[in-house]
Structure formats: C-alpha cells, structure tokens
Amino acid sequence: MGKGRLSRAVKASVVACATLLSLAVASVSARAQTAFDRPGGDYFNTPVTSGDPEDCALLCERDRRCRSWSFNYPDVEGGSAVCWLKNTVPARVPGNCCISGVRGAGVIEPRVEGVETSIDRPGGDLRNFELKDGESVEACKAACTADNKCRAFTYARPGYTGREARCFLKKEIKPPRRKAGFTSGVVR
Numbered sequence: 001m002g003k004g005r006l007s008r009a010v011k012a013s014v015v016a017c018a019t020l021l022s023l024a025v026a027s028v029s030a031r032a033q034t035a036f037d038r039p040g041g042d043y044f045n046t047p048v049t050s051g052d053p054e055d056c057a058l059l060c061e062r063d064r065r066c067r068s069w070s071f072n073y074p075d076v077e078g079g080s081a082v083c084w085l086k087n088t089v090p091a092r093v094p095g096n097c098c099i100s101g102v103r104g105a106g107v108i109e110p111r112v113e114g115v116e117t118s119i120d121r122p123g124g125d126l127r128n129f130e131l132k133d134g135e136s137v138e139a140c141k142a143a144c145t146a147d148n149k150c151r152a153f154t155y156a157r158p159g160y161t162g163r164e165a166r167c168f169l170k171k172e173i174k175p176p177r178r179k180a181g182f183t184s185g186v187v188r
Contacts, residue, residue: 033101034053035099036094037097038091038092042085042086043065043086046082046083047080050180051081053071061103067086067087067089067102068088068089069086081159114186115184118182121174121176124171129166130166131166140153144187152170153184154183155167155182155184156182160182
C-alpha cells in the first residue's frame with residue numbers, strides 16, 4: 001500500500017471515529033432523566049393513575065407519532081400524574097416537576113450513593129412526619145441520620161401519600177420494592 005492510500009485510510013478512520021464519538025455524545029443528552037421537563041411539542045396528554053413515569057415512556061413507545069415525552073408528578077392539590085406525548089424533541093430544561101425523555105430511552109434514574117430512587121421500604125416504621133414545603137429527600141435522610149434508633153428511611157414525594165411530602169423513619173431495614181414517587185436509603 002502506498003503512502004497516499006495509507007494517508008486516505010487514516011483520514012477516513014479518523015472521520016469515522018469522530019462521527020461515532022459525536023453520535024455517542026449526542027445520545028447521552030437524549031436519555032430520559034429525572035428533574036427535567038421538555039416544554040412544547042405536545043399533541044396528547046393523559047392521567048397516569050399508577051404515578052409511574054415508566055408507564056409514560058411505554059405509552060410513547062407504543063405510539064408511532066411520539067418522539068419524546070414528559071411525565072409530571074401528581075400535584076399537591078390531589079390531581080394525578082400526567083403524561084405528555086410530543087411529536088418533536090424539545091430541549092430539556094431543569095424542573096423538579098418532571099421526568100422527560102425521548103422515544104427509546106426509557107427512564108434513567110439518578111444514582112446517588114446511599115439513596116435508592118423509585119424504591120419504597122414498607123414496614124419497620126419508627127415514626128413518620130410531614131415535611132415542610134420545599135424540604136426534600138435530603139431532609140428525610142438527615143432526620144434519620146440524627147436519630148440513633150433510625151436505620152433506614154423512605155421519602156414520599158408530594159401527591160403520593162398526601163398533599164405534602166412525607167418522611168418515614170425506619171427502625172428495621174426492610175426489603176426494597178420498586179415504587180414510583182418514593183426514595184429510600186439505609187443509614188446504619
């Protein structure tokens with residue numbers, strides 16, 4: 001193989017690698033993630049009685065017109081969760097109200113050490129209490145850490161066990177169960 005052919009082959013390989021890398025980077029931002037909304041492009045919405053964002057992602061998968069979706073958590077006024085199907089892929093924007101994604105991405109839950117997203121640990125309660133407006137899972141985890149009798153916790157988002165967020169402190173570590181709207185963790 002001559003120098004000219006080798007040089008063209010190397011250039012073609014570099015271009016191919018750059019193209020694949022750009023596609024990989026582009027697909028990372030297209031995944032569904034919690035705490036993001038995709039405003040615009042709506043053509044259909046429906047209540048999600050299960051309160052599970054995976055049901056919204058599945059609804060999009062089954063509809064040929066759907067290119068992206070947004071799931072809104074239940075509101076504190078007692079309304080149910082809502083799934084919004086979109087015929088475009090609007091840019092995602094931060095928003096604690098929602099989980100959003102594109103068709104084919106599914107739901108990507110954040111992985112934070114010591115916190116189990118979409119997990120409930122029913123039973124073994126030490127006590128439970130309503131959280132103040134604006135308090136999050138971090139306040140629930142801190143309450144458990146501060147109580148020597150508390151071994152684990154479960155945080156319920158507003159709208160899943162009542163109008164306000166609720167914190168359940170656990171004296172026993174019970175098996176985890178997948179449940180949308182809940183976040184748990186083991187402290188000790």
